[in-house]
Amino acid sequence: MKLQIIEEVTGEVSSNPVVSDWVKKDRVRAVTAGYLNSLSDEELIEKSTTDQLAAELAAIIKTEIRNARPSAEPDELEAVLNRVDTDVRMGVANGICAVTVSKGETLDILFGKIDGELKNLADETVDKYSGEIADSITKRLDRTMAAVPCGLPVMPPHWIFTVNVWTYEVMGEYEVFTVIDNDNEVIPKPYFGHKGQKHVRTDEAVVHNDVYIGENAPIMFEFDGYSATIVGPGPKGVGDKMGKSTEESVGYNYLLSIFGGNK
Incomplete structure (x- = not known):
């Protein structure tokens, strides 16, 4: 698993062209390998059951980037470091999943x-x-x-950790979604020269000259998928908050009724 995580994290982080100019791929691999090799097998398993492994590794790589003193504005640097956070988490997850698939x-x-x-x-x-x-x-x-x-005890007879698979379904809507065009077609405006055209999607009636035209519906989205991970022993499964095999957020049934009506 260490080897898989090293290669996956190195690939994800180095695929960012900005980061690759600041920290070379071999350095990312060396830093990642140094951190993982400093962990015992028990520590690696324990940290991989939460986000601790990815969080600690991301912190080390981001420190390496800061020490490189890149010529970037603070906002740009912060944006890149946020991307590195995501890259490391993806690399760790892909490394663990690769081991699961191979077995x-x-x-x-x-x-x-x-x-x-x-x-x-x-x-x-x-x-x-x-x-x-x-x-x-x-x-x-x-x-x-x-x-x-x-759940499966991967290392019997002692329940060390568990390979878990779960499915998820995400539904939601943007309460307000605004797009402003500042570069092309414009609307003249005194003092400021012009203002960009604005398109707003929100849940409200559209009225023009006191005449009802229709409804401006909010943008909605839906996607599903599945994921696998390794978790420690315990009474709850992956993502369980209420101890149930199927769990729903507060607004799930409301959104389900809306999407169901649109299908």
Whole structure:
């Protein structure tokens, strides 16, 4: 995993043409390798379960950039460093995912073994009981087996860390979205010469000369995907805040009703 993260982080950071002029690719690789090699396997696993690994590595690389004393204005430098933050986080995530993907066959075998063990446990337990108690136990074990793909002890028999996969769906809208054209077609304005044309998207009625024309609807967006990561042992899964396998934000159902009406 260290090797994968080193290469992924080096590639992401060095792909920025501004950063590559300030800090050479070999230096980024050396700094990243030095930090990761200073960690024990246990520390690497523990820090990779949160954003601590990416945050500490990003801080080291940004310090390296500052020490290079680039000829840039403070605002420009801050913007570049923010980009470096993102590059490092992407590199760390890609490095971890690359390891997970490369071990896909092994993971499939382990999933199969765990599924078989749970089924045997269910059979043995039900044999000891009958009636309503057996039905209740069977249902509970079925729910447990259904949740197994969300967590796998990668280093048995001790639960060191877990490979987790989760899906996400994001929906939202811009309360106000404004575009101003200052360079091309303009509107004359006294004293200032001209003002740029402005297009505003917000949720309001459009009225011209006291005549209702229509509705100015806000810009909406929607996307989904999935992600995999490594987390430490614990009662909750990836991203769990309420302890449920499916969780929703406060405004999710409201936005779902809006998007559902538009589909």
